[in-house]
Amino acid sequence: xxxxxxxxxxxxxxxxxxxxxxxxxxxxxxxxxxxxxxxxxxxxxxxxxxxxxxxxxxxxxxxxxxxxxxxxxxxxxxxxxxxxxxxxxxxxxxxxxxxxxxxxxxxxxxxxxxxxxxxxxxxxxxxxxxxxxxxxxxxxxxxxxxxxxxxxxxxxxxxxxxxxxxxxxxxxxxxxxxxxxxxxxxxxxxxxxxxxxxxxxxxxxxxxxxxxxxxxxxxxxxxxxxxxxxxxxxxxxxxxxxxxxxxxxxxxxxxxxxxxxxxxxxxxxxxxxxxxxxxxxxxxxxxxxxxxxxx
Amino acid sequence: xxxxxxxxxxxxxxxxxxxxxxxxxxxxxxxxxxxxxxxxxxxxxxxxxxxxxxxxxxxxxxxxxxxxxxxxxxxxxxxxxxxxxxxxxxxxxxxxxxxxxxxxxxxxxxxxxxxxxxxxxxxxxxxxxxxxxxxxxxxxxxxxxxxxxxxxxxxxxxxxxxxxxxxxxxxxxxxxxxxxxxxxxxxxxxxxxxxxxxxxxxxxxxxxxxxxxxxxxxxxxxxxxxxxxxxxxxxxxxxxxxxxxxxxxxxxxxxxxxxxxxxxxxxxxxxxxxxxxxxxxxxxxxxxxxxxxxxxxxxxxxxxxxxxxxxxxxxxxxxxxxxxxxxxxxxxxxxxxxx
Numbered sequence: 001x002x003x004x005x006x007x008x009x010x011x012x013x014x015x016x017x018x019x020x021x022x023x024x025x026x027x028x029x030x031x032x033x034x035x036x037x038x039x040x041x042x043x044x045x046x047x048x049x050x051x052x053x054x055x056x057x058x059x060x061x062x063x064x065x066x067x068x069x070x071x072x073x074x075x076x077x078x079x080x081x082x083x084x085x086x087x088x089x090x091x092x093x094x095x096x097x098x099x100x101x102x103x104x105x106x107x108x109x110x111x112x113x114x115x116x117x118x119x120x121x122x123x124x125x126x127x128x129x130x131x132x133x134x135x136x137x138x139x140x141x142x143x144x145x146x147x148x149x150x151x152x153x154x155x156x157x158x159x160x161x162x163x164x165x166x167x168x169x170x171x172x173x174x175x176x177x178x179x180x181x182x183x184x185x186x187x188x189x190x191x192x193x194x195x196x197x198x199x200x201x202x203x204x205x206x207x208x209x210x211x212x213x214x215x216x217x218x219x220x221x222x223x224x225x226x227x228x229x230x231x232x233x234x235x236x237x238x239x240x241x242x243x244x245x246x247x248x249x250x251x252x253x254x255x256x257x258x259x260x261x262x263x264x265x266x267x268x269x270x271x272x273x274x275x276x277x278x279x280x281x282x283x284x285x286x287x288x289x290x291x292x293x294x295x
Numbered sequence: 296x297x298x299x300x301x302x303x304x305x306x307x308x309x310x311x312x313x314x315x316x317x318x319x320x321x322x323x324x325x326x327x328x329x330x331x332x333x334x335x336x337x338x339x340x341x342x343x344x345x346x347x348x349x350x351x352x353x354x355x356x357x358x359x360x361x362x363x364x365x366x367x368x369x370x371x372x373x374x375x376x377x378x379x380x381x382x383x384x385x386x387x388x389x390x391x392x393x394x395x396x397x398x399x400x401x402x403x404x405x406x407x408x409x410x411x412x413x414x415x416x417x418x419x420x421x422x423x424x425x426x427x428x429x430x431x432x433x434x435x436x437x438x439x440x441x442x443x444x445x446x447x448x449x450x451x452x453x454x455x456x457x458x459x460x461x462x463x464x465x466x467x468x469x470x471x472x473x474x475x476x477x478x479x480x481x482x483x484x485x486x487x488x489x490x491x492x493x494x495x496x497x498x499x500x501x502x503x504x505x506x507x508x509x510x511x512x513x514x515x516x517x518x519x520x521x522x523x524x525x526x527x528x529x530x531x532x533x534x535x536x537x538x539x540x541x542x543x544x545x546x547x548x549x550x551x552x553x554x555x556x557x558x559x560x561x562x563x564x565x566x567x568x569x570x571x572x573x574x575x576x577x578x579x580x581x582x583x584x585x586x587x588x589x590x591x592x593x594x595x596x597x598x599x600x601x602x603x604x605x606x607x608x609x610x611x612x613x614x615x616x617x618x619x620x621x622x623x624x625x626x627x628x629x630x631x632x633x634x
Contacts, residue, residue, distance in 0.1 A: 100355035127366020128607035184347035213455035
């Protein structure tokens with residue numbers, strides 16, 4: 001590390017380090033404050049919130065709103081849909097990405113560069129909202145799970161990360177498999193994939209988090225509220241529209257939704273991510289850095 | 296062309312060469328000959344297994360054609376009259392009618408201006424922020440403290456845009472903490488979310504909050520790759536911390552900075568569509584409405600598909616041109632480029 005030289009532990013540098021620590025503590029505070037504010041609001045009474053009294057500590061503590069949301073069938077439908085979409089989309093994405101990335105990692109494959117260019121070009125140019133919308137409509141995917149599961153199945157960045165991982169695997173093992181009479185599929189399934197658990201886990205996380213958080217596809221392509229993922233349940237609440245009968249008002253009813261209710265829904269929607277977050281973030285970091293080295 | 300690249304790239308595949316002696320010891324000479332031939336020529340035996348590899352790409356390639364390339368071609372509806380329920384490529388050619396329409400449309404120019412203002416402000420504030428944070432983190436010697444700052448600052452990146460939008464709305468709400476601070480200081484509470492002049496600051500500040508921590512990852516990785524002996528040499532030469540940062544650290548991460556700058560410039564016009572769609576409202580259209588949200592409203596809420604597609608095509612083309620221009624400029628001036 002730079003600066004371990006005693007000479008540079010000057011008074012000026014020590015002052016800087018103190019200031020630096022203060023700045024970084026400020027960063028922690030500013031980043032966390034909005035979350036803690038929402039959590040505090042979720043446990044507070046509406047009267048205390050509208051009086052502007054709730055910052056970090058709940059006032060007029062109550063959990064009734066939690067009970068209300070948790071007993072709302074529409075909320076649970078949303079949760080169940082999110083779980084289903086995330087599972088299906090992540091599995092499809094993993095299979096597609098792995099198959100393509102493995103092939104792209106074969107340096108001797110004819111047409112490899114053309115295939116890479118074919119995929120990478122889509123990072124810089126895309127069809128745009130309207131042609132995509134018309135496509136999904138014409139494929140008859142509106143109000144089906146395919147509208148949220150297929151259009152984003154392959155993420156080119158993830159593809160490149162996986163490709164560089166495969167390129168780094170020891171080639172001799174695959175050649176040994178070949179000599180033992182394994183075909184391409186056998187090598188992939190019996191040799192490469194067991195060696196790739198780390199990258200498979202990383203990709204699984206990348207895709208699962210992205211799909212869990214997705215809302216726009218569902219917002220565009222779903223009219224049927226039984227199909228809404230939980231993100232749409234929340235979005236409608238933020239827009240002042242309840243799609244739930246038990247929270248008062250029918251579909252598209254413009255109602256004033258309390259800060260307290262919105263906060264509770266936000267906490268409940270982000271809870272699964274917040275629970276896994278401390279465990280998964282290091283995989284994401286590895287994935288991003290891996291992608292940057294060669295991608 | 297592929298072959299040429301193969302020959303060049305193969306010597307770089309270091310693991311292959313270094314680990315070679317071990318397996319070859321157990322392989323019979325005939326097999327070894329075959330593998331040797333493959334290494335130098337690279338054609339004969341590799342082609343034998345190729346067809347199986349090609350079968351693996353069939354589905355992904357079809358996916359790309361259907362979900363990525365077909366919509367690109369679908370942009371022809373920007374030049375054709377589209378009838379809902381008809382062909383996705385439209386019914387008849389109308390030439391540049393829709394392009395002329397948006398050029399003559401005052402709303403288009405308003406959203407164009409907003410897009411440039413928001414895109415530029417974001418680039419100005421959000422782009423350098425992670426570089427500064429990474430430099431500050433790099434000076435932290437207590438690893439646990441560094442880890443905590445990083446873990447906390449990554450957090451907003453993992454949440455759905457819907458939750459981010461909800462949090463923004465709660466923080467700037469009339470009864471929210473920012474207004475609590477303003478009233479505590481003797482000011483008047485402001486309904487920020489419905490104030491047009493507050494839109495850009497809200498957008499930009501929340502963008503920094505969302506992205507700054509995550510943005511440091513690549514810079515921190517680049518920082519660890521800097522040769523430590525350079526610092527020792529600089530210390531011997533009497534350089535202070537600031538001079539070391541200026542002459543060693545910053546040049547050391549320049550390739551990363553340039554690469555990310557090119558990518559950022561390229562997505563300049565594609566400003567946070569999802570976030571804006573979630574936090575803007577008719578009262579803030581004046582400053583918050585951008586090209587993508589306008590084309591969403593024109594296209595999907597008013598069903599003017601061809602008109603919206605023309606705007607969208609314009610946006611994508613500008614983006615593509617800007618990436619290429621930024622890449623060219625950086626290759627010329629910074630000697631680093633994406634391709």
